[in-house]
Amino acid sequence: MNKMHPTDKDLNLLIIFEALMETRSVSKAGERLNLSQPSMSHALSKMRRAFDDPMFVRVKNEMQPTLKALEVAEPVRQALSLARRQIFSRAALDLRTSSRQFTICMTDVGETCYMPMVINAVRNHAPGVRLRTVSPIVEKLEEGLESGGVDLAIGYFPDITNGGVFQQRLLRNSGFLCITGDKDIAARGELDLVSFQTALHIAVRTEGRSQEVIEKAMAAMGIHRNVVATIPHYLGLLTIIPQTGLTAIVPMDLISAFEGKEGITALPLPFASPSVEVIQIWHKRNHEDLSHRWLRTLVRDTLQRRVIG
Known part of the structure; x- marks a missing residue:
């Protein structure tokens, strides 16, 4: 009996198999997956060749699974469930149980003015999360953001021109x-x-x-x-x-x-004092990461409440 090998078969067939098992209809499975009737028929033919079995046969008005299809149904369900849960899931993070460490780049001014509030906010929301700060040397900062050695930079950084980073204004200081x-x-x-x-x-x-x-x-x-x-x-x-x-x-x-x-x-200075725009910077590789998004949102909300307060 031939087996289906992931190295030489189309893994999309597993999703099509799941839809057929649940709908027992080629047309309904196609609607669910946004595939045309010819595409579904072609996929079903590939599935039959891959498993060396008819897999689904028409009985009256339904596509009924064969014994082979019933045999692999549970392993396929588990595999797809694991992939959706562990790889593709965008569920909210449970940071209250996380022991993750974030590295934040900031000057001694930032550590004195902003870091106490950030630490308190993190402890309130995620007591197991750890924070580490490093000093900003522009060349090393860009390298750190690119490599992942620095998760977030907070401060005044006029020379960061790397196209691979995002920037967000946090506040304008008092001069x-x-x-x-x-x-x-x-x-x-x-x-x-x-x-x-x-x-x-x-x-x-x-x-x-x-x-x-x-x-x-x-x-x-x-x-x-x-x-x-x-x-x-x-x-x-x-x-x-x-x-x-x-x-x-x-x-x-x-x-x-x-x-x-x-x-x-x-x-006070004997002349008008300029102010400085404080921003946070992160690399695009972390832009969609849920834990980084959580940290950036926490930093923004915490520091902007400080200005309002």
Whole structure:
């Protein structure tokens, strides 16, 4: 007896077999599968050759299965059920029992301003899910998104031009302000443009690009600052500013990290502050993945509620 081998037979015949078993009619099975009568007749002929058996014979007004068809009916049903459930199913994920880890790329600003809210939201909805952050170096970020090493990037990324990624706007931040350890400026309680330009500054140039927004705005207005030191992380200012009396520009979103700290005074900039658009980026390979869609939606809703709130 010949057997049907998946390597050399049309597996679509299994779907046609299932429809015939359920409808007992070539025409009704064809309607269900959107196949014409000639296509169904051709498929039935192929099925008979593949199984070396008539499979279905006409009895009165129905196509009745043969003993061979009845023999393979349950294995075929199980195989198709498994494929639909495990391969093609788009049912909602049960993330409450998932222990999956997601890797998110963001700067120290993002980790300070946004990550606590994202962590709390994930813990509320999927307590077993783990989060890991990595710093954004543009070249490695694109490589990470492509390879799957990075699931999601959150921040300001003007140089990501890879056509294989999707972007979604999350929010526009509140701009920038000054913090200073200069006692004279702090005593006055305000910072005019002359004092800003004559003060000694420490600049922060992170692996992210948001600081370029304020630098370009100052250049356009012809405003200069006297930078005597540069560091790669904003949170380093917590100890540097009180001990040196320097002045720095920081994103307004970070103000809670500096307010009330001894030796640090926060003041508005003496000129109009630009804002920065925060986006999330993901690779097209993950665009339709249910778990990634869940994470992106959670991040978007969480951060946008923060702005509304």
